[in-house]
Structures are given as structure tokens and as C-alpha cells.
Amino acid sequence: MQVLEELDGYVDGELSDTRREQIEAHLRGCDWCTKFGGEYASLVATLRNDLLQAERQASGQADELARRILSSRDENS
Amino acid sequence: MPRTDDNAESDAELLHRFVEGDDAAFTELVVRHHDALRRFVRHSIGSRPEVDDIVQETFFAVMSSAASFAGEGSARAWIFGIARHRVSRQFRRRDSEPENFEPLEELGLHAGWGNPELAASRTRSIERVKEALSRLSEQAREVIVLRDLEGFTNPEAAQILGLEVNAVKSRLHRARLALMAELSEEEHG
Numbered sequence: 001m002q003v004l005e006e007l008d009g010y011v012d013g014e015l016s017d018t019r020r021e022q023i024e025a026h027l028r029g030c031d032w033c034t035k036f037g038g039e040y041a042s043l044v045a046t047l048r049n050d051l052l053q054a055e056r057q058a059s060g061q062a063d064e065l066a067r068r069i070l071s072s073r074d075e076n077s
Numbered sequence: 078m079p080r081t082d083d084n085a086e087s088d089a090e091l092l093h094r095f096v097e098g099d100d101a102a103f104t105e106l107v108v109r110h111h112d113a114l115r116r117f118v119r120h121s122i123g124s125r126p127e128v129d130d131i132v133q134e135t136f137f138a139v140m141s142s143a144a145s146f147a148g149e150g151s152a153r154a155w156i157f158g159i160a161r162h163r164v165s166r167q168f169r170r171r172d173s174e175p176e177n178f179e180p181l182e183e184l185g186l187h188a189g190w191g192n193p194e195l196a197a198s199r200t201r202s203i204e205r206v207k208e209a210l211s212r213l214s215e216q217a218r219e220v221i222v223l224r225d226l227e228g229f230t231n232p233e234a235a236q237i238l239g240l241e242v243n244a245v246k247s248r249l250h251r252a253r254l255a256l257m258a259e260l261s262e263e264e265h266g
Contacts, residue, residue, distance in 0.1 A: 032191065044225060047225035055116055061129075063107075070104070
């Protein structure tokens with residue numbers, strides 16, 4: 001359970017070196033912790049890389065929106 | 078992890094320049110954050126026609142309250158916090174909605190913890206991950222979008238969500254497990 005609780009700290013690189021080494025030592029001796037941790041890390045990597053890549057499309061609307069907002073301010077001032 | 082050029086002027090500097098009368102600084106802020114903000118709002122409310130209205134209202138609010146940004150915390154998080162407030166107000170979202178307090182161990186079991194078969198290596202298409210993400214609670218979805226998709230740090234996500242940093246960490250852990258559970262359920266019925 002403790003490994004489960006600390007998975008985010010491990011995946012996000014927020015653990016101390018000592019704690020990370022302790023978890024890695026545990027993972028070396030625990031097959032299903034290794035599998036689960038691998039799946040967890042893989043899902044986070046998918047979200048961070050692949051999903052962002054899939055959704056990153058320039059809308060091309062930003063310049064026009066900024067212009068409209070600034071014009072609206074000028075008209076109302 | 079703001080996704081901007083390291084050499085670029087900071088958001089706080091752009092806000093300051095805009096307050097001093099430089100409209101180009103406001104345009105730069107909109108260009109810099111428009112697409113990410115639109116993704117965040119779309120994940121919050123789905124692909125509704127109101128998405129672009131909320132993005133526009135957010136930048137209107139940034140323009141009219143730029144002088145009130147006190148420089149505490151991240152300016153990017155401040156802008157996203159305004160968008161989140163707009164979403165909450167328009168869709169009458171209840172921020173006081175109780176958190177999912179399912180014991181962590183049970184959440185882990187649903188996600189495949191302790192079950193070698195469920196934890197076996199899986200291949201996932203982006204479409205399936207997106208669909209599973211859309212089935213999560215709004216609270217779970219928004220913390221994943223902020224931390225994993227948009228790259229906010231835990232303190233920045235805490236600033237946007239109005240939570241303590243430890244509460245963000247706990248919510249993120251539960252949200253990621255819930256996402257794994259959704260994907261497992263889909264695969265194993």
C-alpha cells in the first residue's frame with residue numbers, strides 16, 4: 001500500500017533520493033508492483049505527451065480575439 | 078512548467094506592461110494562452126457552444142482586472158483561475174460537492190493494484206484515453222487536465238482550484254487511479 005500511496009511522488013519526481021531508491025529496491029523484488037507502477041507511469045506519460053500532442057492544434061483565433069476585446073474597450077471608453 | 082520560451086517575457090511582466098498602456102502586451106498574453114485555456118474549458122464543460130464565450134469573457138476579465146494582479150503566485154494560474162470561476166458561475170457547479178472518499182486501497186484495486194492480470198501491459202489509443210477521461214467526475218478531470226495536460230505545478234494547480242497543495246496531490250492521485258479503473262473496466266467488462 002505504501003508504494004501505491006507514493007506512486008505520484010515517484011512518477012512526478014518529487015521524492016527524495018533515499019525514498020526513491022527504497023521504492024526502486026522494493027520494485028525490483030515485487031513483480032506486480034513493477035507492472036502496476038509501469039502501467040501507472042505509462043498512463044501519465046500518455047496524458048502528458050500523446051494526449052497533449054493530439055489536442056495541440058492552433059486555433060488561429062487568438063489574434064482576432066485580442067483585437068476584438070481591445071476594440072470593444074476603446075468603443076466603450 | 079509553463080509552456081513558453083524560457084527567454085520570453087513573463088506573464089506578470091506582460092500584465093504590467095499592459096497596465097502601463099501597451100496593448101501589444103495584452104495581445105501577446107492572449108496569443109500565449111488562448112489555445113490552452115480553450116482546452117481547459119472544453120474539458121471542463123465538454124464541446125459546448127459556450128466554450129468560446131467563456132474564453133472570451135475570461136480575457137475580458139483579464140483586461141479589466143489586470144491592475145489587480147498583485148504578482149503573488151503565477152500569472153498563468155491567475156488567468157486559468159478566472160476561467161474556472163466563469164465556468165463555475167455559468168454552469169452553477171457546486172465547488173462544495175463532496176470529494177470521492179472511496180478508500181485508496183479500493184480505488185487501487187479497481188485500477189488493477191494487486192491483480193497481475195489487470196495490471197498486465199495494455200496498449201491504449203488516445204481516443205480511448207480521451208473517452209475514459211470524459212467519464213470521470215469533473216473534479217477528477219480538471220486536476221488531470223491542469224497537472225498532466227497543461228503542465229501546471231502542484232502549487233499552481235492549488236492556486237487555480239483554491240485548494241491546499243496536499244489536497245491537490247491527493248485529488249490527482251485518486252483521479253489517475255480512477256482513470257486507470259475506467260480503462261480497466263472498459264477492457265475487462
